[in-house]
Structure formats: structure tokens, C-alpha cells
Amino acid sequence: MRAGASQDAADRVAAALFPGSLAAAAASGPMLMEALAEVREFVAAGAAGAEEALLPAGEARFLAPTDPRVMRDFMSFEKHIINATRRLGGQPPETVYRLPVSYKGNPTTLLGQDDVVPWPSYTERMDYEMELGFVVGRGGRDLTPEEAVNALLGVTIFNDFSARDIQKEEMGGMLGPAKGKDFATGLGPWIVTLDELDLANLSMTVRVNGEERSNGVSGEMMWSPAELVAWASAGEQLHPGDLIGSGTVGEGCGLELGFFLGPGDTVELEVGGIGVLRNTIGQPEPRRWYPSPRQPSL
Template sequence: MKLATFEVDTPVGPIERIGAAVEATGSDDAGAGDATLVDLTAAYGAALAAEGEPAPADLARAHVPPEMIAFLERGDRAIADARDALEYAAETGTERGPDGAKLRYEPGEYRLCAPLPRPNSLRDCMAIEEHVRNSMDGEIADVWYDFPVYYKGNPDSVVAPGETIQWPDYSGIMDYELEIAAVIGERGRNIPAEAAEEHIAGYTVFNDFSARDIQGEEMEGRLGPAKGKDFANGLGPYLVPRESIDVLSAPMTARVDGEVWSEGTVDEMYHSFAEIIEHVSQSETLYPGDVIGSGTVGEGCGLELGQWLEDGSTVELAVEGIGTLAHTVVE
């Protein structure tokens, strides 16, 4: 199951909904908005109505909220109810839910958003040794091996799949980063590594675009990154529940204007997601909707390859089992 946040037009203005991608058009090579989506809230309501439940629309919004963070706050129960809703829609072919809500949206009938258009928080680690070694001229500080280091990004700068990114005018060196992000689904504090997996709702593709020139300058002051990262964070196209993907072995590819630049897997992580969650949650509470990046795979960015994105470049990050996240950058 691939979960999506999407936007549709209504007589009272655009609204966001939670959906699941279905049929062949929802393949890993599909671009933003190329899949048929089932509105999971409407589908669950239709299933309740068929069973004769009173107030099915209200009950559906409680079981399968149409907003991603509220959905995640219900934990595994929401995932199970979403699966039931998707199964009902597939088996019955029902077209309308309670109050006439539409169950299916075809490409062109919706706008795909990031799965979490505004995460609760955004952290990005640097957990893959090859990337660190390549980026630091072969010198890795001992502390990097001691515990997972990370920075906190800007959750208000998430960009939708397919969105064109206006590069900030203070930067002339444009770069991408090939990553996977874990999305927290269960609140927790002081979480031991052996229990961390149950706190992960699922995974998505992550591209923390990097203004390499300003990033290099500001980090000479031993703080940051800040302006080098905070202008654009790509998430999507889908959020895949943790039990639906073997995230460690999922092949990852970055293509720039159709040419393969990077390949890898997060099986290369020195610190696992479980270890990262244990570290981050020490005396700090994690909440549903928190996003934690894996860090870039080895040779997963232009900095390591000695080449940069250009004005008009389209970068596509593909992770098998999740999908392809594409953006075009312009000066």
C-alpha cells in the first residue's frame, strides 16, 4: 500500500485528502500524479454505510482521518482501517461514499502533495560512512562513530512531488541528496533500539536540496547547516507502511535529466534507524509526523561526484517499493 496526500477542488475551495495509489500507473516509475488514487476516508465511509452504520461519514473521519498527521496519530489502527477501505473499494467498485464523496480520482483530477505537506519536525542524519568520507576529504571525526549526528531542517519548506524549485539567489551551486526518510507514527520518549521499529509508521523518499556554496561558508562557523538547506526539502511521492517494504534492501537511484548519477541502498547505514531513534528520543519526545532522514547514500550527491545540477535540471530519486520523486530546479 502506498499512501498519498492529495488535493482536489471543491465548490468551497481546494481540500486535502488521504489516498492510496492503485493499479499499474502507481508503479515505481510513475511521475507525480500518474496513479489512480482511492480516497481512503470516503472508501471507509462507504464500507460503513454498506453495513448500516449510523453517521458513517463522521465515523470514517475518526477511523481514517483525511489529514496525514491525524492519520498517523491513530497508529497501526489507521493503517489497518486504510487497508480495509482499499480492499472494499477494490472488491465492490463503489463510486460514491457517504454524502456523495467520490472514492476514486484519476490522473488530472487531483494534485499530489508531499505525504506530509508540513511535518511535525524534520531531522536529517549523516549515517552512511562512504558519503561522510567522500564529503570530508576522507577524515571522519571519532564522534561520528560514537552516536548518530543530525541537523534539524525546516518543516515549512517541504515541496510537493513534481514541484519546480526556485533556487535561492544567494547560491550558485545546486545539489541533490539521495535519501530515505522514516516517518514516526507512535509517540515515544527514551525509546530503546529494540522497540524503535514499532514507532515507525513508514518510509518515504527524501531529497534535502543543498546550496553547497553557502552551506560550506556557514559551517566554517561550526554551526548549521541553515540557509544551505532550509529552502527546499522534497518528500514523496508516497508514504509506504513499514511492513510493506524491506527498506534496507530497496534499490535507490538518482537520475539527472534521464542520466543515472547515483545508486545505492540504506543497508550501508552505520547507525540504523533504530539506533537513531534511540539516540534522538533520549530525554526528548518523538511525535507522529516527525521525519528522520537516513543521510545520503555513498556517491548519492553531486558533491561526491564533482558535478552539479544546472539551471533547468530535473532530478529524479527512485526507491523501489516507494516510487519516484522528481523536481526541476531553476535559477
């Protein structure tokens, strides 16, 4: 405590600067970064009480590092788009070259470091997708790419878990993905601010059960992070803490490589300058109900 503040007053200030919600903290704008810088200096200086405030990483549980109101996931790596569409017997749609295309996911099923990925009863083809996650700081509406960069808080690792069989079924109905994606998204292990990273040169590596599956680099994106954020803000407000996925790096999913995950598999996504996001696939859940097909009536 500084300036003779009481414990109660210090607790109130700490709760205001570091609420339990990243979205709420990010809404404070520059105050958040200033407060974090003070904490770093406090610890580095070995100030009284600093050691008591630290918790070894091995003793902590890392939750998903943001709690977005809205999460969007784009397609921006051409190699992935070509590989995935060819595996499904098609060709890349012209739309992906004209616009950054995205879907809105389920922000209530975000998983953190070492969380077990649920296996929904409606799928037999579980997959991972290696992506970057861009976390919105101050937000905004109708941003230009130049403005969008300044609207970001930082970058994390994004695993877009996918149920490929139901995803294909749903998207054949001209909507989705929905159940094919909504059950889980891995995120973490933490957020790294933009000043610490070269967004055009981040290495992106996938390992399954310790075996390396693919390598890529962030610079292969057709649409820059700034362009993705700017387009996401077109006609709608981006809020602090919102999450924007980069789309899957080339060869960054099992669909492209011709294999799928099994129960108990461990997936590690490593991004240079950020770290490793690790999750284990759970056991298939028992099916309690599934829709019965209908016959056309017209």
C-alpha cells in the same frame, strides 16, 4: 455508507479517520491502518461507489506525504561522509563513528512530487542528496532500537536539497546547516509501510535529466534506521508524523561526484519498493539583501 449511516455521519467518521493532516491521522495508531485496510478491501471488492471514489494518479497532485512538527536528518552512510569531507579538503570527524549525528531542518518548506525547487538568491551551487525518510507513527521518548521499529509508520524518499556555498560558509561558523538546507526538502511520492519493505536491501538510484548518476543500497548504513529513531527520541518526544532522514547514500549527491545542478534540471530519486520522487530546479531568485561583513572588535 454502511450500517445505514447518513451522509453527514459518514462524512464526520471519514474526517476523523482521514483528517487533512498525516500527523493527526498517524496519532490514531492502529485505527489508521485498520481503516486503510478497509478502504483497500472496499475498492478491491468493487463495492458500490468505489469507482467514484478513485482518482487516476495522473490527475492528482501529490503533496509531501507528511506534515511533521519536527524533521531531523542524520549522517549514516560512511561512503558519503568520506567522499564529501575529502571533497572539502578534510577527513571524516571521529564523532560520526561514535554517535548518529543530525541537524534539525525546516518542516515548512517540504516539497511534493513534481514541485519546483526554489533557487535562493544567496547560492550559486545547488545540489541534491538521495536519502530515505522515516515517518514516525505512534512516537515515543527514550526508545530502544527494538521499540523504535514499532514507533515508525513507514518510509518515503527524501531529497535533501543543499546550497553548498552558503552551507560551507555557515558551518565554518560552528553552527548549521541553516540557509544551506532550509529552503527546500523534497519528499514523496508516498509512504510505504515497513511490512512491505526489506529496509536493508532497498536500491537507491539517482537520475539527473534522465541520466543515471549513481546507485546505492540502504544496507550500507552505519547506523540502522532503528538506531537513528532511538537516538532521535533520546531525551525528547517523537510525535506522530515527525520525519527522520537517513543521511545521503554513498555517491548520492553532486558534491561527491564533482558537479552541481542548474536551473531547469530535473532530479529523479528512485528507491526499490517505494517509487520515484521527481523535482525540477527553478530559476535563481533576485537578491534583495545580503549581510555585510563585520570586523573583529576584540
